[in-house]
Amino acid sequence: MTAKSAKRRFAGLRGGYWGRLSVTCLLGLPLAGCRPHDFPQYPPNYREYAYVSNGGSGTVSVYDVVNLRLDRELPVGQNPVDVVASASRNEVYAVNSGAPGGQGSVSVINAENNSVVAAIPVRRRPVALALPPAGDLGYVANSGSNSISVLDLKARREIAVIGAGEEPAALRVSPDGKTLVVANRRGNSVSLIDPAARTVSAVFEGCPGASDVVILPDSSKAFAACSGGRQVMSIALARPDAHPAQPARVESLLDVGRAPVQLALKPDGGELFVLNSLSNTISEVVTGTNDVGGAYLMGDGPVRGLVSADNSLLYVGNLHSQEVTVYAIDDGKREGSIHVGDGPSALAFSAAGHLLFVVDARSDDVAVVRTSSRSLFTMLPAGRGPNAIAIKAFKVPK
Secondary structure, three states, X not given: OOHHHHHHHOOOOOXXXXXXXXXXXXXXXXXXXXXXXXXXXXXXOEEEEEEEEEOOOOEEEEEEOOOOEEEEEEEOOOOEEEEEEOOOOOEEEEEEOOOOOOEEEEEEEEOXXXXXXXXXXXXXXXXXXXXXXXOOEEEEEEOOOOEEEEEEOOOOEEEEEEEOOOOEEEEEEOOOOOOEEEEEXXXXXXXXXEOOOOEEEEEEEOOOOEEEEXXXXXXXXXXEEEOOOOEEEEEEOOEOOOOOOEOOEEEEEEEOOOOEEEEEEOOOOOEEEEEEOOOOEEEEEEOOOOEEEEEEEOOOOEEEEEEOOOOOEEEEEEOOOOEEEEXXXXXXXXXXXXXXXXXXXXXXXXXXXXXXXXXXXXXXXXXXXXXXXXXXXXXXXXXXXXXXXXXXXXXXXO
């Protein structure tokens, strides 16, 4: 069978992913041998979607991960800037920053039928949402009103507002649910909030341009990126059950590269990677000892990093390029790069980890990378100004 006749033979295959795979294997094109184990077999009731917020078009693009295609584009609020999937509910939440000076909102997406089912008003210019490990609450950083909105996601309403520092830009809930850590960009500080009491328990200054936070899996320590300088703040979280009780405190300010904008934590929590956007490097931090290893050159403008589930590889999106750099953690060296779209700025793995989705902010698309071969598999269209991504996988009742 010739290549031309093979293309005609399989032109009717629909849905894209398995059809494209069959065509590619038949034609003998390189696809790392088209090994079946690289492409999971899903039960009929399995669903998995990727959600990408498009700030310029006021939409969320929904991608069918099983069939690898654009499923639909959902209108949400004005200027969506973040999207987060619930771990306990079949819901996804889009944070809509709104018009300048106006009120923002959070759109609730039902993942089972991919429809917008509610919009929850919050305060001015919300930029990020954090969800605790369980329960029906959510926390929204309102950068325009220096506050944190507490949401009852089941009742679809704001139930409390907590004061934060000036221009909160990022926030995380500790795995034990006892601490909310907030990075205050213009306040040059990090706030610790007691979610149960809904009060600020501590404020640590001296982190210029605080832009991102991570918390270790055992909830013992938090780190904040100080993007206005060259440091990362290490914070020991409170241990009220210790004898004697230990309050939260700053352990150290760690010297890294210029303009550290994002922190990528290994799933095991042992090491932290700092994305130094103006140095074009990453810095490696041993979280237990706060030791900073070497600085490793990446691409042009590294802004987003993601560590594989087996703790072996770091993928780095370089905003001012069309490349995702791959860094081998155990070997301590670059292992090449993957050509994607223009301006890779957000990353997410599929649930099984066989695909990496890369949001390209400048070319308005999403690159799909096969992690087994570290190669581009396909490109999917997005809306205008895509900026964040979340993955949701679940099974529907039979």
